[in-house]
Amino acid sequence: MTEYAIRLKDITKSYNMYAKPSDRFREALNPFKKSYHDVFYALKNVNVEIKKGEMIGFVGENGSGKSTMLKIITGVLTPTSGTMEIEGKISALLELGSGFNPEYSGYENIYLNGMVLGFSREEVDEMVDDIIEFADIGDHIYQPVKTYSSGMFVRLAFAVAINVNPDILIVDEALAVGDLEFQLKCMEKFTEIKNSGKTILFVSHDISSIRRFCDRSYWLKNGEVVEYGDTMEVTTNYENFLKKKSVKTVDRNKNQVERFAAPDIVDVTKAELLDKNKNPVDMLEQGEKLYVKVTYEVKDDTIKNPVLGIALRTVDNFYVCGLNTLLDGIKIPWKKGENIFYLEYEKLGLLAGEYYFDVAVFEENATVPLVYKTKYMNLFVSGSYIGEGIVVLDHKWEERTHSNEI
DSSP states (O other), X not given: OOSEEEEEEEEEEEEEEESSHHHHHHHHHOTTSOOOEEEEEEEEEEEEEEETTOEEEEEOOTTSSHHHHHHHHHTSSOOXXXXXEEOSOXXXXXXXXXTOOTTSBHHHHHHHHHHHXXXXXXXXXXXXXXXXXXXXXXXXXXXXXXXXXXXXXXXXHHHHHHHSOOSEEEEESGGGGSOHHHHHHHHHHHHHHHHTTOEEEEEOSOHHHHHHXXXXXXXXXXXXXXXXXXXXXXXXXXXXXXXXXXXXXXXXXXXXXXXXXXXXXEEEEEEEEEOTTSOBOSEEETTOOEEEEEEEEESOTTOOSOEEEEEEEETTOOEEEEEETTTTTOOOOOOSEEEEEEXXXXXXXXXXXXXXXXXXXXXTTSSSEEEEEEEEEEEEEEOSOOOSSSBOOOOOOOOOSSTTOO
């Protein structure tokens, strides 16, 4: 018996990339001559050691190699080179619905997954009631999985993954699909599993959750381990890296979605996030002042009492706060040509993480959008306060020595 649940040594996963299909054929005909491919490294000489009973976090941008590494650990992928030692039974929640037969009912898929994990039918019989209760999808459990919503899918998949009593549980960002109530339920289960001495690997873009649960973390970039150690230190350095990339200005038009547009009436031409000194910013400390500067061009100045709205969402698309000038009794300038208006957040009481802003202009009752742009700006909030939920409300604690004091 070893103290380690997982040990990866010099794990590399590479793929041959061909410019066109004929290059693959030409190379096959001449295996000892000129090569016609480039090598892409999804992972390169990765070393990981995870002790039994630890909950380890993994952070990194999309494409950094996190999911590839987890698939190698679970046996879904085979490494190109390197060695691996795994001790214990693994249960993994990777891609949504992986391992489920869409034609089978949820009930049948419970047995299918249990047997794939090595359990007998009798053993699954003992687990099935707990799985159904945790999934909490009602009579849908007896319907084909192909009829499930993404939320129902993740409920069932997570219920199976955590109720088969694994030695190692792997979760890769799947909780982002579930509703807030289910996410909280899962977080409670994480705590229970962690306290029972099981090993958990947790991949998430939600930095606050990584900090809350994980004592140590790995940061992956371009298929390599950039940093490993104390979670607070690793995630802070990762956030600082994201700040330097100035993601707000990179590929905005690619990421932005314009859900509604009336260009003959108005268009939002620019929106910026500014710090307390009115300097552009894409990362802010908890509790600092934030301005949102919106520039919009009016083509039709006959619209009566238009409304400007700004919505704040998490990276998982959870609606944090929506403000508009109608609710606050504010009139915005509406003259032909360019107009500028500011929204000020006196103290940004958000937990650390990534957030998006939507910007919209509505007709006077704020129900008909003239222009609505989602994910128009990104903001990374950093800070050492690790709380639960999304916001940090102004508060203070104090001792009362007499029961009649107010």
